[in-house]
Amino acid sequence: MHLPFFRLAWLAALLLLAGCSTTPARSAAGRTGSDQTGSEPAPLLLISIDALRADYLGKGDTPHLDRLARQGVRAEWMNPSYPALTFPNHFTLVTGLRPDRHGVVHNTMREEGLGDFRVADLAAVGDGRWWRAEPIWVGAEKAGLPTAIWAWPGSAAEIDGVRPTRWKPYDESVSAARRADEVARWLEEPAATRPRFAALYLEMVDGAGHEHGPDAPQTREAVREADAAVGRLIDALARKRLLDRVNVIVVSDHGMAAVLPGHVVAVEDMVPMEDATIVSIGQSVGIAPRTGRVEAAEKRLLGRHDHYECWRKGELPARWHYGRNPRVPPIVCQMDEGWDAIPAANVAKRPPGATRGSHGYDPALPSMRAAFIARGPAFRKGIVIAAFDNVDVYPLMVRLLGIPARENDGDIAPLLPGLATDK
Numbered sequence: 147m148h149l150p151f152f153r154l155a156w157l158a159a160l161l162l163l164a165g166c167s168t169t170p171a172r173s174a175a176g177r178t179g180s181d182q183t184g185s186e187p188a189p190l191l192l193i194s195i196d197a198l199r200a201d202y203l204g205k206g207d208t209p210h211l212d213r214l215a216r217q218g219v220r221a222e223w224m225n226p227s228y229p230a231l232t233f234p235n236h237f238t239l240v241t242g243l244r245p246d247r248h249g250v251v252h253n254t255m256r257e258e259g260l261g262d263f264r265v266a267d268l269a270a271v272g273d274g275r276w277w278r279a280e281p282i283w284v285g286a287e288k289a290g291l292p293t294a295i296w297a298w299p300g301s302a303a304e305i306d307g308v309r310p311t312r313w314k315p316y317d318e319s320v321s322a323a324r325r326a327d328e329v330a331r332w333l334e335e336p337a338a339t340r341p342r343f344a345a346l347y348l349e350m351v352d353g354a355g356h357e358h359g360p361d362a363p364q365t366r367e368a369v370r371e372a373d374a375a376v377g378r379l380i381d382a383l384a385r386k387r388l389l390d391r392v393n394v395i396v397v398s399d400h401g402m403a404a405v406l407p408g409h410v411v412a413v414e415d416m417v418p419m420e421d422a423t424i425v426s427i428g429q430s431v432g433i434a435p436r437t438g439r440v441e442a443a444e445k446r447l448l449g450r451h452d453h454y455e456c457w458r459k460g461e462l463p464a465r466w467h468y469g470r471n472p473r474v475p476p477i478v479c480q481m482d483e484g485w486d487a488i489p490a491a492n493v494a495k496r497p498p499g500a501t502r503g504s505h506g507y508d509p510a511l512p513s514m515r516a517a518f519i520a521r522g523p524a525f526r527k528g529i530v531i532a533a534f535d536n537v538d539v540y541p542l543m544v545r546l547l548g549i550p551a552r553e554n555d556g557d558i559a560p561l562l563p564g565l566a567t568d569k
């Protein structure tokens with residue numbers, strides 16, 4: 147889809163670089179990416195805490211993250227891209243492209259000739275044909291900077307013929323503390339082998355939020371666990387006198403909204419199964435009318451309903467920047483905040499009376515707000531910056547690494563007030 151362009155843009159970037167007298171890494175490191183002595187480029191560490199809602203911070207559950215924010219920069223919040231789901235937003239964070247443009251348009255997708263993509267299908271998740279834009283670790287590797295990635299969505303795939311120098315598969319059985327220790331060890335290596343870009347993914351806050359809801363004690367406990375893992379990593383870097391020489395960015399992909407008991411719609415009640423197939427369920431519901439049944443499916447679906455609204459893919463609200471990608475099914479139904487759409491068989495399995503949590507709602511909702519914290523030699527200290535869109539993180543990161551930016555939807559401007567130099 148974006149591949150021919152992909153190559154062309156890379157060639158253009160190479161030609162540009164050929165005209166530079168310094169290597170890309172050094173030239174930008176001198177601006178914002180280097181450590182305070184200027185002797186060695188500062189590595190960049192990107193940490194994602196899945197579903198860490200912006201307002202989970204500062205409530206007593208996140209002492210380490212709050213300290214990081216006090217010593218660096220915190221955004222009031224960060225807006226996720228549509229749909230506010232894990233895989234689309236993780237790929238947005240590392241490409242600067244909205245999901246409609248990078249092609250990971252949902253956690254569940256279908257493409258003719260390629261089949262079905264599901265988060266739980268590790269073969270699909272590791273298949274580069276689903277990941278058709280260049281994540282920052284591929285750009286870094288192409289520029290000669292070693293990268294090391296712990297389970298960031300997409301990092302198990304070879305993309306454009308490139309893999310991270312080191313990568314760890316998604317594995318929930320490895321504790322957050324062990325992951326933190328390993329990532330710290332990567333960054334403690336001698337300059338020759340130390341990754342210049344490292345990333346870590348933590349899923350426990352998302353899991354607890356889904357199971358128990360955003361306000362549950364179990365979710366607060368998961369937040370404390372993720373916070374402790376970040377603290378452990380930060381302390382390890384501090385012990386080795388590396389902390390002030392690493393730029394650390396902590397993000398989340400989206401927030402979490404409470405789903406009250408009974409707030410669920412059966413997808414079979416949205417449209418008869420003889421009229422359409424359901425491509426994706428949940429909160430952003432993708433529906434493909436069957437051959438000859440387009441009119442019937444549209445008549446039933448398009449417009450406003452109790453708890454959801456449906457559009458043809460080309461007619462979704464413009465602010466979502468969504469619906470042009472061939473992977474987006476012909477009809478998209480957006481559930482209202484706090485409502486899920488699932489198969490009737492699963493509705494019956496939901497424990498009665500239990501509050502759950504979901505995301506995937508309108509990214510403009512306060513409940514969907516993601517977190518952003520950054521600390522290190524490139525950042526000012528004790529600054530709170532206004533909210534921005536998550537596409538803006540990529541232009542910041544390529545600048546810190548000093549590598550060419552691929553074409554993207556982001557803008558570094560909202561982040562400039564947080565940078566120590568180059569305002």
Ligand code: AMP
Pocket residue numbers: 196197231232233253265266271297298299300301316347349352353
């Ligand atoms: P979501 O419901 O959109 O938040 O999906 C999040 C889920 O995706 C997590 O709870 C994990 O089970 C799964 N997941 C996250 N990262 C990966 C990965 N790198 N590979 C496979 N599955 C992942």
Ligand code: ZN
Pocket residue numbers: 196197231232233352399400
């Ligand atoms: Zn997520």
Ligand code: ZN
Pocket residue numbers: 197232352353356505
């Ligand atoms: Zn989730």
